[in-house]
Structures are given as C-alpha cells and as structure tokens.
Amino acid sequence: MKVKDIIDALNLKVSAGATGVDGEVSGCYIGDLLSLAMSSLKENNVWVTIQTNVNIVAVSVLVEGACVILCDGQEPDDAAKKKADNEGVPILSTEKTAYEVAAELSRLGV
Amino acid sequence: MADGLKLHFDVDGTDFTVAGECSSKVKKTLKQLGFDPELIRRVAIAMYEGEINMVIHANGGTIDVEISPESVVVILKDTGPGIPDLDKAMQEGFSTASNTVRELGFGAGMGLPNMKKYTDKMEVDTVPGVGTTVTLSVIV
Ligand SMILES: Nc1ncnc2c1ncn2[C@@H]1O[C@H](COP(=O)(O)OP(=O)(O)O)[C@@H](O)[C@H]1O
Ligand SMILES: [Mg+2]
Numbered sequence: 001m002k003v004k005d006i007i008d009a010l011n012l013k014v015s016a017g018a019t020g021v022d023g024e025v026s027g028c029y030i031g032d033l034l035s036l037a038m039s040s041l042k043e044n045n046v047w048v049t050i051q052t053n054v055n056i057v058a059v060s061v062l063v064e065g066a067c068v069i070l071c072d073g074q075e076p077d078d079a080a081k082k083k084a085d086n087e088g089v090p091i092l093s094t095e096k097t098a099y100e101v102a103a104e105l106s107r108l109g110v
Numbered sequence: 111m112a113d114g115l116k117l118h119f120d121v122d123g124t125d126f127t128v129a130g131e132c133s134s135k136v137k138k139t140l141k142q143l144g145f146d147p148e149l150i151r152r153v154a155i156a157m158y159e160g161e162i163n164m165v166i167h168a169n170g171g172t173i174d175v176e177i178s179p180e181s182v183v184v185i186l187k188d189t190g191p192g193i194p195d196l197d198k199a200m201q202e203g204f205s206t207a208s209n210t211v212r213e214l215g216f217g218a219g220m221g222l223p224n225m226k227k228y229t230d231k232m233e234v235d236t237v238p239g240v241g242t243t244v245t246l247s248v249i250v
Pocket of ligand 2: 159162163217219220221222
C-alpha cells in the first residue's frame with residue numbers, strides 16, 4: 001500500500017510534501033511526544049499526531065516514516081510545510097480523530 | 111577512513127527549526143559509509159535527543175562526531191546552565207522544560223534515558239553555571 005492509497009481511502013488533504021505520496025506504507029504509531037514517537041516509529045510507518053511544528057518532519061525523516069497524519073483538523077505551520085516540501089514527507093490533514101483514523105487504517109490492513 | 115572521519119556542527123540555540131539537521135546529516139553520512147541500519151537508527155535518535163536538549167536547555171552548543179570502523183562517538187558540548195542533579199535528570203519522566211516547549215512535543219523527560227538506552231556508553235560531564243558535555247559512543 002502507498003501513501004496515496006491512504007489519502008484516497010481516508011479522503012485526506014495533502015497539506016505539504018506531495019512528492020512523497022508514492023512512498024510505501026506499513027504500520028502506524030499514534031502520539032504527540034517526540035521522544036516516544038522517535039523510539040516507537042518504524043520505517044514506512046504512518047504517524048498520527050496533533051503536533052504541527054517543524055520537528056514532526058525532523059522526526060519523520062529520522063525514522064524514515066511514510067507520512068504524518070494530523071488529526072482533529074490540525075494544519076502544519078509554515079516552517080513544517082517548508083521542510084516537508086524539501087524532504088518530501090507528506091503531511092496529511094483531516095477533521096477525523098486519531099481513533100477514527102486508526103480504525104480506518106486498520107480496516108485497510110495498514 | 112583509517113584515521114576515522116570527523117564532523118563538526120554548531121547548534122543554534124535560538125532556532126527550533128534547525129533541530130534535527132545535524133543528526134540528519136550524520137545519518138546520511140553513516141548510510142553512505144554502509145553502516146548497519148539499526149546502528150544508524152540508534153546514533154540518530156540519541157544524537158537528536160542531545161541536539162534538542164542543547165536547544166531547549168542550554169542555548170545551543172557544538173557537536174563533534176568521530177566515525178571509525180570500530181565506533182561512532184558523538185560529543186555534545188554546551189556552555190548552558192549545567193545539570194544540578196544528574197541522577198534525577200536521568201530518570202524517565204523528569205523534565206524542567208517550560209510549558210511552551212512541552213506544547214511543541216518536547217519535555218517528556220525521556221531524552222537522557224533514550225540517549226543512554228540507544229548507545230553503548232554515555233558519559234555526562236556537567237558543572238552548574240559552566241556547561242554540559244555529553245559523550246555518546248556506539249560500538250560497531
Ligand atoms: N544540555 C543540558 N543542559 C542543561 N540541562 C539539561 C541538559 N540536558 C538535560 N538537562 C536537564 O535534564 C532534564 C532531563 O532531560 P531529558 O531527559 O532530555 O528530558 P527533557 O529534555 O524532556 O526535559 C531536563 O529537563 C533538564 O533539566
Ligand atoms: Mg530532552
């Protein structure tokens with residue numbers, strides 16, 4: 001499964017990093033504390049969070065995650081958008097809650 | 111690479127947006143040199159935590175990385191406030207980070223414990239009012 005398949009299935013808005021949507025996806029981590037996210041996130045994971053600052057991109061690059069999903073209607077700030085575009089890390093926004101996102105990802109077999 | 115490879119970074123203590131750049135560069139270098147992915151992950155996470163600590167607790171500093179076929183050593187040096195009670199600071203969950211910093215997702219109090227967990231050796235040399243030097247070593 002690819003990031004773009006998730007975008008279509010969950011009807012997510014691509015807020016930044018559109019060049020990364022062909023990346024492979026497997027597994028998911030949900031959380032907002034960077035230290036915990038960093039040690040739990042695995043390669044190609046989807047990271048569901050409400051953090052919107054540039055460090056979500058830094059962490060995602062570090063762990064080679066697939067994309068970041070911002071739930072509860074959150075949008076990345078400008079610095080995060082810029083870095084996500086440079087690094088090709090898709091930041092996807094949705095009004096759905098973390099639970100709703102996780103349930104749908106699980107249904108998709110992520 | 112007989113003598114090893116040395117990298118030096120200056121970490122700006124006022125700019126959150128550059129945090130992670132140094133660990134990202136080291137990660138790329140280690141990849142090019144063909145190091146094991148799990149080792150690279152450990153070095154990158156430990157170094158990122160150290161980099162963040164420099165920015166949120168110590169107004170920046172310098173990082174020196176020494177890469178050799180036997181080990182990767184990361185030396186994080188700052189002239190910040192120092193750590194008055196290191197045993198306490200090493201405990202999971204202990205943090206003096208401000209609310210502003212916490213809202214950004216830092217300040218979980220897991221930085222120093224993570225740095226220890228992901229490296230083979232961690233030495234902290236800290237003097238209140240003078241600064242902190244953290245030396246992280248990962249054996250290949
Ligand atoms: N370089 C540093 N200079 C001064 N104090 C530090 C430094 N690194 C860590 N500390 C102190 O140790 C505490 C614990 O650090 P850490 O485990 O990384 O947690 P956190 O950064 O989330 O607070 C910090 O809250 C801070 O008081
Ligand atoms: Mg820390």
